[in-house]
Amino acid sequence: MSDSVSGVEVGLGATYDPNANKRVTNNALGKDDFLKLMITQMQHQDPLDPMDNTEQIAQQAQFTTLEQMQNMNKSMETLIEVFQSGNRGAAVSMIGADVEGFVSTVDDQNEPVVTTIKGRVKSIDFSGGQTTVVVKNDDGEFSIPFGQVNRVTDPRGEEEI
Numbered sequence: 130m131s132d133s134v135s136g137v138e139v140g141l142g143a144t145y146d147p148n149a150n151k152r153v154t155n156n157a158l159g160k161d162d163f164l165k166l167m168i169t170q171m172q173h174q175d176p177l178d179p180m181d182n183t184e185q186i187a188q189q190a191q192f193t194t195l196e197q198m199q200n201m202n203k204s205m206e207t208l209i210e211v212f213q214s215g216n217r218g219a220a221v222s223m224i225g226a227d228v229e230g231f232v233s234t235v236d237d238q239n240e241p242v243v244t245t246i247k248g249r250v251k252s253i254d255f256s257g258g259q260t261t262v263v264v265k266n267d268d269g270e271f272s273i274p275f276g277q278v279n280r281v282t283d284p285r286g287e288e289e290i
Contacts, residue, residue, distance in 0.1 A: 160195050167192065220253045220260050220275050228264055229280040230273035246271045249284060 167188055174180050229247045236242050248266030253275075260275040 160192065160199060163192055163195060216260060216275065217253075217255065220262065223250045223262060223278070223281055224253060225284060226250050227282045227284050228262060228273070228278050230262065230264070230278040232271065232273055232277065246273055 171180070171185075227247070227249055229245065232244050232246060234242050234244065246264055246266070248264035248271065250262055251265045251270065252263045254261045254263055254272065261272040262275055262278055264271050264273055
């Protein structure tokens with residue numbers, strides 16, 4: 130869920146970048162590089178003066194820590210995907226419902242302006258990286274970021290959904 134305050138995004142949408150895992154070549158060592166380095170070091174050590182046990186254990190602990198951090202990163206990516214797919218289902222279920230939400234903009238003096246919008250949900254837009262709810266009322270069509278919808282009601286009555 131992502132909100133916008135004075136044109137600055139906050140929330141999960143502001144921190145998650147689905148393109149972040151498309152790696153650009155850098156100088157960081159991965160776990161495979163680390164393991165190869167450790168094995169090479171062990172193969173080329175002086176048999177008369179082997180590596181200290183505490184140093185070897187420390188390197189193995191570093192390797193294990195690196196591997197666990199990578200596993201946790203994969204788990205977080207999976208969790209974010211599940212969270213986002215749940216938001217999609219919730220957003221789609223709003224089609225045809227009456228909603229009330231707000232849109233944040235900035236005026237000519239660079240002051241924040243919050244506009245409340247009420248209307249019926251016409252569609253949901255998943256393009257552009259942020260889920261938006263397309264609302265139609267007597268004044269036209271408006272796009273409200275999904276995280277800025279405050280109220281959803283059944284158009285056949287006044288019960289909140």
